[in-house]
Amino acid sequence: MNGIPTIASAAAEIASGRVSPVALAEACLARIDQHEAKLNSFIRLERERAIASARVAEAEIKAGRRRGPLHGIPFAHKDIYETAGIPTTCHSKLLQDYVPTKDAFTVAKLAEAGIVMLGKLATHEFAVGGPSFDLPWPPARNPWATEHFTGGSSSGTGAAVAAGFVLGGTGSCTGGSIRTPSAFCGLAGIKPTYGLVSRSGIQPLAFTLDHAGPLAWTVEDCAILLQTMAGHDLADPGSANVQIPDYRAGLVAGLAGQRVGVVRHFFETDNPVSAEVGAATEAAIGVLSRLGAQVSDVTLPPLLDWNACGWLILISEAYAVHEPWLRTRYNDYGKNLRERLTLGAFVSAADYINAVRFRRELQENLARVMADVDLLVLPTTVGPAPRLEDVTSFSSFETPNFTIPFNVAGVPALSVCNGFSASGLPLALQIVGRPFEEARVLRAGHAYEQATSWKERRPVL
Amino acid sequence: MPAPKATITRDEFDARVRQTGLPLNESQKAEFFAVYGYIEAMAERVRAGGHRRREVEPAIVFKPIR
Numbered sequence: 001m002n003g004i005p006t007i008a009s010a011a012a013e014i015a016s017g018r019v020s021p022v023a024l025a026e027a028c029l030a031r032i033d034q035h036e037a038k039l040n041s042f043i044r045l046e047r048e049r050a051i052a053s054a055r056v057a058e059a060e061i062k063a064g065r066r067r068g069p070l071h072g073i074p075f076a077h078k079d080i081y082e083t084a085g086i087p088t089t090c091h092s093k094l095l096q097d098y099v100p101t102k103d104a105f106t107v108a109k110l111a112e113a114g115i116v117m118l119g120k121l122a123t124h125e126f127a128v129g130g131p132s133f134d135l136p137w138p139p140a141r142n143p144w145a146t147e148h149f150t151g152g153s154s155s156g157t158g159a160a161v162a163a164g165f166v167l168g169g170t171g172s173c174t175g176g177s178i179r180t181p182s183a184f185c186g187l188a189g190i191k192p193t194y195g196l197v198s199r200s201g202i203q204p205l206a207f208t209l210d211h212a213g214p215l216a217w218t219v220e221d222c223a224i225l226l227q228t229m230a231g232h233d234l235a236d237p238g239s240a241n242v243q244i245p246d247y248r249a250g251l252v253a254g255l256a257g258q259r260v261g262v263v264r265h266f267f268e269t270d271n272p273v274s275a276e277v278g279a280a281t282e283a284a285i286g287v288l289s290r291l292g293a294q295v296s297d298v299t300l301p302p303l304l305d306w307n308a309c310g311w312l313i314l315i316s317e318a319y320a321v322h323e324p325w326l327r328t329r330y331n332d333y334g335k336n337l338r339e340r341l342t343l344g345a346f347v348s349a350a351d352y353i354n355a356v357r358f359r360r361e362l363q364e365n366l367a368r369v370m371a372d373v374d375l376l377v378l379p380t381t382v383g384p385a386p387r388l389e390d391v392t393s394f395s396s397f398e399t400p401n402f403t404i405p406f407n408v409a410g411v412p413a414l415s416v417c418n419g420f421s422a423s424g425l426p427l428a429l430q431i432v433g434r435p436f437e438e439a440r441v442l443r444a445g446h447a448y449e450q451a452t453s454w455k456e457r458r459p460v461l
Numbered sequence: 462m463p464a465p466k467a468t469i470t471r472d473e474f475d476a477r478v479r480q481t482g483l484p485l486n487e488s489q490k491a492e493f494f495a496v497y498g499y500i501e502a503m504a505e506r507v508r509a510g511g512h513r514r515r516e517v518e519p520a521i522v523f524k525p526i527r
Contacts, residue, residue: 208521308503327482342493343500345481351504356519358507363520397499398462 004031004164004458007221011069014061021061021072025054025116028074032118032165035461038146040138041159043079043089045119050074054116069224069248071114076166078154079120080127080203081107081212089136090203092125093332094325096136104201105233106170106212113228118166122156127172127205128318129337130395131155131388139388142184143459144425148385151184153177157215158185162459168216168225172202174209175314175396176403179415182215183428184385186417186459188222188445189215191403193435194410195240197226198233206317207238208356209310209407218455219416219445223247226438242436250439251446256292258444260285261373263300267382270303271400274383280419280427281379284448288377291447298369298376301362306405309362311396312347312355313408319344339393359408366409367434375444376432378402380415384425402430412438416445417454426454465498 005013005024013019029047036042057072082088082100089095103111111117122140124130131139131149140155142148143163150158154171158181161169171178173191182189190213197212204210214225227248232241262285267273273281289295300306319326322333322341330338370376379402392398406413411432418429429448433441449455467474474494478485485493 305506308506312500312503312507327484330484338489339492342483342485342489343496345483346477346493346497346500347504351507353519354504354509354513355507356521357513357517358509359520360518361513394464394496394499397464397496397503 005167006217007069007073007167007224008218010073010167014072015066021054021057021116022051024072025050025074025118028118028165031163035163036165038461039141039143039159039163041122041140041156041163041165042076043091043120043122043137043156044087046086046117050116050118057114057116060114067114070110070228073115073168074118074166075110075115075168076118076121076157076160077107077170078123078157078172080123080172081170082201083107083120086120088120088203090126091123091135091137092334093136094329102201105198105235106229107201109228109231121160121169124153124155125334125337126203126322127153127174127177128340129334130340130393131391132334132336135334141388142385143461144186144385145423147387148425149184149388149391151180151385154181154215157181158187161185161187161215161217163461164458168214168221171213171215173211173213173407174205175310175407176401178213178215179380179403179413179430182415183380184426186426187215187217188219188414188416188449189213190222190226190412190414190438190442191406192226192230192438193240193412195238196242196436196438197229198231198236198239200233200235204321206314208317209314211407219414219442219449220248220251222414223251223442223446240436245439247439247442251443253443254292255288255444255447258293258375258440259373260288260293260295261298261369261376262295263376263378264297265299266303266402267379271382273379276421277379277383277427281429284418284429285377287448287451288444291451296373298373300369300405301365303400303402303405305358306362306408307400309355309358310404310408312351313359315341315344316347316352336393363409366411370434374433374440378430380428380430384421384423384427406432411435412441414441414445416448418452419454420457464496465502467494467497468501469497
């Protein structure tokens with residue numbers, strides 16, 4: 001380990017007075033100064049604001065007014081989360097000068113918890129455009145190998161957390177945009193249940209598929225972040241009004257007796273993974289079994305069903321959001337985004353409704369399967385991070401992914417690092433739960449992390 | 462998985478483009494026509510071969526607001 005703390009360890013050091021939030025922020029800023037030019041993880045760095053905020057945190061903590069584990073922690077937001085007085089560009093020419101007057105609900109909650117915001121992070125254009133070189137800012141690069149894709153769309157968050165520029169960051173997920181960068185950058189990231197984290201003040205992509213959630217180095221850190229991010233918001237019509245358990249306290253319960261279903265057909269027949277991803281998945285299943293889980297294979301509807309349903313809904317809803325600008329400013333969008341969104345124009349109303357009806361059937365099928373298991377596991381991605389030049393506009397249609405099924409179902413899904421490829425790129429396991437059972441999902445991910453040593457390895461920048 | 466061949470003709474596709482009001486140039490139209498088969502394949506899949514029971518509801522349910 002090269003000295004980059006986790007949120008949990010930094011929180012303990014801050015609480016004990018051994019480390020000051022100012023020193024922590026300065027250390028992160030020094031790393032940014034040294035390495036950010038290679039990674040392009042930030043759209044906008046707010047250096048002075050961050051140091052001022054860290055000084056306020058330091059003073060409050062010294063005065064005995066520590067707000068909790070996030071107080072004084074260096075953090076950053078995906079640049080689709082609105083931040084009052086700070087541009088929120090969605091990594092797009094169309095919003096490059098847009099300055100919101102109000103924080104997103106989740107931004108305000110994290111600010112109240114005392115995070116020290118270092119800036120706004122790169123994303124795919126409007127959270128769907130893919131890594132693009134024709135935008136006002138370059139795409140983020142993978143700290144493990146800078147010619148490789150970070151995954152997206154929470155690309156800047158993936159890069160910045162892996163590089164130790166911040167200790168955590170916000171992401172959003174419509175088809176895999178928290179889990180994929182988590183997987184490709186060696187992080188933990190959770191897409192919670194639909195509605196657990198408010199979407200208000202986050203630029204929408206597809207209303208019924210959008211989820212907000214955290215990315216961090218460890219599952220424990222995700223639990224700490226989710227504790228603050230979760231909560232009812234009247235301004236979000238999809239917001240769930242549910243009791244929020246203590247996610248961090250629940251981590252220690254372990255896996256004994258948990259019934260784990262392996263969605264084997266997804267990654268062995270529906271979209272076969274590489275040999276090393278297969279081996280890493282089997283090894284992870286072995287670890288879960290040794291930790292006391294009862295493992296069995298389960299069968300869901302075919303992966304192509306989930307992908308067809310999810311992508312038709314996504315491109316239809318996203319097209320509706322962007323239609324006015326696509327008609328009047330088509331070529332101001334980047335090429336990747338234009339291509340991905342334009343296909344939504346060709347989905348008929350009947351096909352959209354049929355996709356939404358199919359969605360109910362798929363949800364019900366999943367619920368029946370999960371009546372007999374507590375968790376599902378499968379790889380997060382088909383392989384490690386590809387090279388940037390190999391990511392195409394239509395890659396989502398060319399091969400089905402393992403993440404969008406759980407956006408379609410709206411259930412919680414966590415990605416954890418489960419090894420490295422022969423070329424040193426991270427691999428990842430996906431752990432899925434029933435609606436609002438984030439605590440069980442996080443507990444399984446934490447148990448796995450504690451039983452393995454993958455988190456000891458950081459990218460060398 | 463390459464895009465399946467579209468079942469509609471290029472002229473029919475161009476008519477659909479005109480309906481969208483999107484200012485696509487010839488090169489862009491050609492590019493989208495080449496991948497239009499993906500949309501058709503996904504639509505076919507969600508139609509369930511026309512065998513879905515009529516009473517199956519969408520996943521989104523309308524709720525009146527007070």
